[in-house]
Amino acid sequence: MAMSQSPLTEQQALYQYTLRMADNALILGHRLSEWCGHGPFLEEDIGMINTALDLLGQCRMLYSYAGEVEGKGRDEDDLAYHRDEREFTNFLIVEQPKGDFAYTTIRQFLVDVYNLYLYTDLCESKDQTLAAVAQKAIKETRYHVRHTAEWVKRLGDGTEASHEKMVTALDEVWRFVNEMFEMDEVDQLMLDAGIGVDRAKIKERWLTKVDEVLSEATLQRPVESYTRRGGRQGLHTEHMGFLLAEMQYVQRCNPGLAW
Amino acid sequence: MVHQQLIANDKAQRLSLQQAQAIPVADIRQLLDQVCDPEIPVLSVNDLGVLRDISWQEDELVVTITPTYSGCPAMTTFTDDIRYTLLQKGFTRVRIDTVLAPAWTTDWLTESGKQKLEAYGIAPPREASNSKAVLMGLDPKVKCPRCGSAHNHQVSRHGSTACKALYQCDDCQEPFDYFKCI
Numbered sequence: 001m002a003m004s005q006s007p008l009t010e011q012q013a014l015y016q017y018t019l020r021m022a023d024n025a026l027i028l029g030h031r032l033s034e035w036c037g038h039g040p041f042l043e044e045d046i047g048m049i050n051t052a053l054d055l056l057g058q059c060r061m062l063y064s065y066a067g068e069v070e071g072k073g074r075d076e077d078d079l080a081y082h083r084d085e086r087e088f089t090n091f092l093i094v095e096q097p098k099g100d101f102a103y104t105t106i107r108q109f110l111v112d113v114y115n116l117y118l119y120t121d122l123c124e125s126k127d128q129t130l131a132a133v134a135q136k137a138i139k140e141t142r143y144h145v146r147h148t149a150e151w152v153k154r155l156g157d158g159t160e161a162s163h164e165k166m167v168t169a170l171d172e173v174w175r176f177v178n179e180m181f182e183m184d185e186v187d188q189l190m191l192d193a194g195i196g197v198d199r200a201k202i203k204e205r206w207l208t209k210v211d212e213v214l215s216e217a218t219l220q221r222p223v224e225s226y227t228r229r230g231g232r233q234g235l236h237t238e239h240m241g242f243l244l245a246e247m248q249y250v251q252r253c254n255p256g257l258a259w
Numbered sequence: 260m261v262h263q264q265l266i267a268n269d270k271a272q273r274l275s276l277q278q279a280q281a282i283p284v285a286d287i288r289q290l291l292d293q294v295c296d297p298e299i300p301v302l303s304v305n306d307l308g309v310l311r312d313i314s315w316q317e318d319e320l321v322v323t324i325t326p327t328y329s330g331c332p333a334m335t336t337f338t339d340d341i342r343y344t345l346l347q348k349g350f351t352r353v354r355i356d357t358v359l360a361p362a363w364t365t366d367w368l369t370e371s372g373k374q375k376l377e378a379y380g381i382a383p384p385r386e387a388s389n390s391k392a393v394l395m396g397l398d399p400k401v402k403c404p405r406c407g408s409a410h411n412h413q414v415s416r417h418g419s420t421a422c423k424a425l426y427q428c429d430d431c432q433e434p435f436d437y438f439k440c441i
Contacts, residue, residue, distance in 0.1 A: 060329070
């Protein structure tokens, strides 16, 4: 099990980079889709599923491109349904169970704002496909941010009970946020090549926007203390395996099954 | 005998490459007016601005389309319907490509498309996607498709499909869909 010392090629890094974004979109979309038929009321049920559908669309474009870059003939379905837990590279924040509506709302808001700045910067990517995906995704993401930001305000500055639930949810999710802004070898290589984004720059704007909405919501940003990480190395929390077992079940039982 | 005739008549005609290439691209575009959005059957691929290009690449007719929303389930239907319509007309080699850039915007909805939407009961977007109001995230100007009143309110930011939001008119009380401006 000697660690490979060979440096990453640009192609390998691009594959990883694209795959990570696809994994984030798929897993968050799946978590959101779990609300289908369980939303607090009909309009919000539809709203969450609309957002889940956008995320699913984004992950399909990204998986298809990742498969193309990898060049081993894998398509979007192979990548989504035929990889194991350790091969998934999404952030831990997106795989956490949907929790109550407060938890879903705050998690969605924090990731939506991250996506907003990620895709804004990615529009300038030298990689034409990633830039095109970003230009498509940014329009959808802006809509998501407006929607979840309003919910954060409504619940944070709502009743005593809703405020309390939001405080708890915010504390619960906060240990997962920093992972979104960590740069590793893949990120650095992509940044240097003019393809990827600078996560430090995203974090600055993310904090400003998050603080602005939280203060309107009469909520306080938790103090940064302990950070959970590992998603991008395939080291997931215990919830991930259960999620995949449900999501991949049909394709694993009947590989290649089509509509 | 009758059966054989029926089967023979049912077969789509097949155009030779020469015959097919003699048909002006503008006519093919017009032919594809038959291909409509499965959720909003009054809008064709032309009205929507989804149909980007039609061209010949050697002996293959290449139709290029672009998705409205990343996850829009109508794209598969568009692809199948475009292929079917062209094969029915005798084109034998048809390829459908999907491009992402430039990204689709509601600015590509044609004026006649917007009028069809309104007549169908869906309020069309009236602002340009890069207008200040849209970029600032202000509430759009929406007109009730039933009575024309500008007094209405948003019931839900999300509607029956990804491209629509739900509104209600404050004058005639009619609930209606608004085609979101993006």
